[in-house]
Amino acid sequence: MTSQRTGPRPLPLHLMAAAMVSTSSSAALSLLKNGWTPWSETLKKAGNALQKDLANVDPDAFSAALTEEQNRRHARFLDGLKKYRSHTFHRTLTAPPAIWQSGPIRLLDYGATSVKGPSEGRPVLVVPSLVNRSHIMDLTTDHSFLRYLAENGFRPLLMDWGVPGPLELRKSLDDYIAADLAAALDVAVDVAGGKPVPVIGYCMGGTLAVALSMLEPESIAALLLLATPWDFHADNGGPPLGLAEARPGLEALISALGYLPVDALQAMFFSIDPLQSWKKFQAFADMPPNAPEAETFIALEDWLNDGVPLAAEVARVCLFEWFLENTPAQHEWAVAGKAVDPARISCPTLGVLPAQDRLVPPASAQALIEAIPGAESLSPQDGHIGMMVGGKAKAQLWSPLTAWLHKH
Numbered sequence: 001m002t003s004q005r006t007g008p009r010p011l012p013l014h015l016m017a018a019a020m021v022s023t024s025s026s027a028a029l030s031l032l033k034n035g036w037t038p039w040s041e042t043l044k045k046a047g048n049a050l051q052k053d054l055a056n057v058d059p060d061a062f063s064a065a066l067t068e069e070q071n072r073r074h075a076r077f078l079d080g081l082k083k084y085r086s087h088t089f090h091r092t093l094t095a096p097p098a099i100w101q102s103g104p105i106r107l108l109d110y111g112a113t114s115v116k117g118p119s120e121g122r123p124v125l126v127v128p129s130l131v132n133r134s135h136i137m138d139l140t141t142d143h144s145f146l147r148y149l150a151e152n153g154f155r156p157l158l159m160d161w162g163v164p165g166p167l168e169l170r171k172s173l174d175d176y177i178a179a180d181l182a183a184a185l186d187v188a189v190d191v192a193g194g195k196p197v198p199v200i201g202y203c204m205g206g207t208l209a210v211a212l213s214m215l216e217p218e219s220i221a222a223l224l225l226l227a228t229p230w231d232f233h234a235d236n237g238g239p240p241l242g243l244a245e246a247r248p249g250l251e252a253l254i255s256a257l258g259y260l261p262v263d264a265l266q267a268m269f270f271s272i273d274p275l276q277s278w279k280k281f282q283a284f285a286d287m288p289p290n291a292p293e294a295e296t297f298i299a300l301e302d303w304l305n306d307g308v309p310l311a312a313e314v315a316r317v318c319l320f321e322w323f324l325e326n327t328p329a330q331h332e333w334a335v336a337g338k339a340v341d342p343a344r345i346s347c348p349t350l351g352v353l354p355a356q357d358r359l360v361p362p363a364s365a366q367a368l369i370e371a372i373p374g375a376e377s378l379s380p381q382d383g384h385i386g387m388m389v390g391g392k393a394k395a396q397l398w399s400p401l402t403a404w405l406h407k408h
Contacts, residue, residue: 005085007305010263013270014081014277021278022074025066033059077278080285084301087289091299093138095160100187104162107184110138110146111155121154124198124405125188127181127205127212130314131265133306134160136388137202139299142292143389148398154405157188159205163308169259172313177211178336185212189219196221196347198405203227203360203384204318207328210368211335213345222408223349223372224401227360227384230342230368231329232322235361239324250319260315262307272358300389329367342371348408349375352387352397359384376404 008014031037032051039047054062096113098106110126112118126146128134137158138144146156159181164171188197198221201209206228213220233239254260270277280297287294310318327333333340351369353362362379369375380387380396387397 005087005302005305007085007301008081008277009266009305009307010270013267017270017274018074018077018278021275022070022077025070026063029063029066073282076282076285080281080283083289084281084284084298087294087298089290089295089298091135091140091302093135093140093144095135095138098160099157099191100184102180102183103167104165105168105180105184106160106162107187108134108158108160109155110150110158113147114150116151121150122197122405123155123157123188123192124149124200125185126156126158127199127201127209128159128161129202129204130161130176130208131204131307131310133303133308134158136303136385139303139389140296143296143299143393145388145393145398148394149402149405152402154402155191157184157191159184161308164259164311169309169311171311173317174336176314177208178215181208181212182215185216185219198222198224198408200224200401201226201228202388204229206368210342210345211333211340213347214338214340215336217344217346220347222347222405223345224352224404225349225365225368226352226397227354227357227365227387228351228368229322229360229364230371231326231364233326233329234363234367239326243319243324247320247324251316254312254315258312259309260312260319261309265307265310266305269359296389300385342368343373345372345375350401350404351375351377352401353377353379354383354387355379355381356383356386378404 032054037047037051095106096108096110099109100107111121111123126137128137138146141147146158149156161176185197185199189195191197196219199209199212201207201224203226206225207230209223209225210228210230213223250260250264253264284294284297287297321327321333325332328340331339331341349369349372351365351372353365353369355362357365366377369377378397378400380392382390382392382396387393
C-alpha cells in the first residue's frame with residue numbers, strides 16, 4: 001500500500017493561502033459595493049472598467065455567481081491536492097555508483113548510466129545547491145540533464161550532498177567548500193588523469209563553484225554557472241522585504257534547533273509566489289492520472305518537497321551575510337581566508353540566465369557574469385526549474401551547454 005505524501009510543505013500554509021485566495025473576491029466585492037476601490041496602478045484601468053460593467057448587473061445574482069465560482073475553484077484546488085498526495089506514481093530512477101564518499105556526501109558517477117556502456121568521456125564536476133536534493137538534474141528518464149551529458153561524450157560526476165547528519169549540521173560553509181567540494185574536485189581531476197575539469201554549478205551550487213575557483217583555479221578548466229545568485233539586492237535595490245525584521249526570530253530558531261528546518265525554507269520559497277500552489281494544483285486536477293505530464297508533475301513536486309535542513313552556520317551566511325548584507329556583490333565574502341572575487345576567474349565561463357527566473361532574478365546572476373572577465377551568457381526563455389526539466393530544456397539548455405563544453 002502506498003503511503004500518502006506529506007507535501008506540499010508546509011501543508012497548513014498552502015491550505016491557508018488557498019482559503020484566503022478563494023474568498024478574496026467576495027471580500028473585494030464588499031469593498032466595491034461600499035464605494036472603496038483602492039486599485040493599484042496596474043489594475044486601475046481594468047478596475048474602473050469592471051465597475052462600469054457591474055453597474056448594469058443584478059448585485060445579488062452577481063454575488064451568488066461569484067460565490068459559486070469561488071467554491072468551484074477551491075474544490076478544484078483541493079481535488080488536485082488530494083490527487084497528488086494519494087497518487088501511486090513514484091520516481092524509479094536509481095542513483096549511479098559513488099566513486100567517493102564522506103559521510104552522506106557522495107560523488108556519483110553518471111558516466112555509468114550511458115546506454116552505450118560506462119562513459120569514458122571527459123569528466124565534469126556538477127555542483128547542485130545545498131538546499132534542494134541533487135536529482136533535479138536526473139528527475140526522470142526523459143528529464144535528465146546528467147544522463148544526456150553521459151550520452152554525449154562526457155562523464156558527469158555529481159556532488160550529491162545527501163541528508164546532513166549531526167556532524168554535517170555542525171559544518172560551516174567553508175567546510176563544505178574548502179574540504180568537501182575541494183576533495184571532490186581532486187577526485188574528478190584524478191579521474192581525468194591529472195587534467196583540470198569543467199565545473200557546472202546550479203543555483204547556490206554555482207556560488208559555491210565560484211568560491212572553489214578561488215581555492216583551486218589550476219584544477220578547473222571551465223565554469224558553467226546556471227542561474228547562480230550573486231548580487232542579492234539587484235532586483236529590488238535592497239534586502240528581501242521583512243528579512244531584517246525577521247532576523248531575531250530566525251536567529252532564535254536556528255540557535256534553538258542547531259539548523260534551519262526544511263519547513264522554514266519551504267515557507268520562504270512559498271513567499272516568492274504565494275499563488276503558484278493555488279494555480280498548479282487546479283491544473284493538476286484536470287490532468288489524466290497516468291499521463292506523462294502528470295507523472296512529471298509528481299516527480300517534480302516530490303523533489304520540491306524533499307528538501308534538507310541547512311546547518312546553522314550555513315544558514316546564517318546565506319540569510320544574513322548574502323541576502324541581508326549582500327557580501328558577495330560587495331566584495332566582502334571570503335572562504336578559507338581567501339576573498340571571493342569573480343574578477344580573478346581566468347578560465348572560460350558561461351553563465352545561464354533564465355529569463356523567467358523567480359528564484360534567482362536575472363539581474364542577480366547577470367552581476368556575476370559581468371564581473372568575470374570574458375564570460376559568455378545564455379538566456380533560455382524559461383524559469384529557474386523549467387530550464388532544467390521543462391519541455392524545452394533539451395533545446396534551450398542541454399544542447400547548447402553540451403556544445404559549449406565540447407569547445408572548452
